[in-house]
Amino acid sequence: MLTGLTIVFIGGDARQVEVIHKCIEMDATVRVVGFESLTPPLTGISHESLTPELLRAADCIVLPVVGCNDQGEVPAPFSSASIQLKKETLAEIREGTPVFTGIAKGYLKRMASEYSFRLIELLERDEVAIYNSIPTAEGAVMMAIQNTKITLHGSNCIVLGIGRTGFTLAKTLQGLGANVQVGLRKEADRARAVQMGWKPFVTTDLSVYHSGIDLIFNTIPTMIITAQIISRLSREAVIIDLASAPGGTDFRFAEKRGIKAILAPGLPGIVAPKTAGIIMANTIIQSLLEECQLRGDE
Structure with missing residues (x-):
């Protein structure tokens, strides 16, 4: 007490x-x-x-x-x-x-x-961040469903970063039947990604791996989804940025090109x-x- x-x-x-x-x-x-x-x-x-x-x-x-x-x-x-x-x-x-x-x-x-x-x-603290990743992943999935015209089952998704939030999100998307690619900053994470059944790539190679992607989920709080990347995405693609504001997406260019890009930090406090x-x-x-x-x- x-x-x-x-x-x-x-x-x-x-x-x-x-x-x-x-x-x-x-x-x-x-x-x-x-x-x-x-x-x-x-x-x-x-x-x-x-x-x-x-x-x-x-x-x-x-x-x-x-x-x-x-x-x-x-x-x-x-x-x-x-x-x-x-x-x-x-x-x-x-x-x-x-x-x-x-x-x-x-x-x-x-x-x-x-x-x-x-x-x-x-x-x-891990005990908070790992538990918190669960409502974050659920909120991200909710936003993906609300902002796309396709099912997550069979969709092509990229998760950038497989820290505590990215790992839970990738696993959740996989459980819903999505095809999951994960962008890694450290080569050491590649083995874990392969073991989980995800397709790993190094984030610096994002421009090579973005083809045919329906959804990009970002957890990395630095500019990574640049105008160069966005210019090559399908206009139907959706970006959901879960990183702390200002996120890691060029939102100005996404809007200019007509691609839906959503900054969504703090999802646990919103959805659960x-x-x-x-x-x-x-x-x-x-x-x-x-x-x-x-x-x-x-």
Whole structure:
């Protein structure tokens, strides 16, 4: 149980709501900023304003999956007020306090270094990213079905990158009967791809392997689907880019050529916020329980 721990939530979407519910179930003291417009309203918590005193009292702080931008602005869809993490407010976080987010950008990383709070990026942890790849793959398949005129069964698909998301997506497409090619950045991944029954190629050779492709799914967050590649695609082809914004596709040229290209980061929070929230909650709670155990052993 998390009895006696004060956890402060600052902004966030439906995923955060699931984490809040889990923390309440574990008997934590939960204080939230940016959820006053949520329907139905949260119970068992206290609504707060973002103040230095609030952060000073926190044993743990949970930020949205996207953290904040480089101006310190936090996304808060359940609030009519803007929320900003100012330097003077962050300075009040006690040294060593865990601050959870999904992915931290430069501003948050600099603040963590300057004020010595412990920044934990959940999406960098395998136990979160691998589970998260499941709703991502399901969301990508949903978008593919919605934006094509063909069945995925028998379609020709390319998945660029076979990291945690790409691997699950390629396996899902294969299970639906698609012909799957995978673009690899490391030759060491070729054996795994062959073992899974996919056709591997090195991503630098994409211009050779794109012929006859119906769908390209990208997970690589650097420009890889260039104008040169897009110029040779069929006008019926669809690109679904799952990489973090701005993605790895030349969207301007795709639009100019009339090819549908969709930037779709953060699919777990869109297609399965409950599942995605539970995944995050389990990791956060396990981390806090381990920390409590360590303190108890000292």
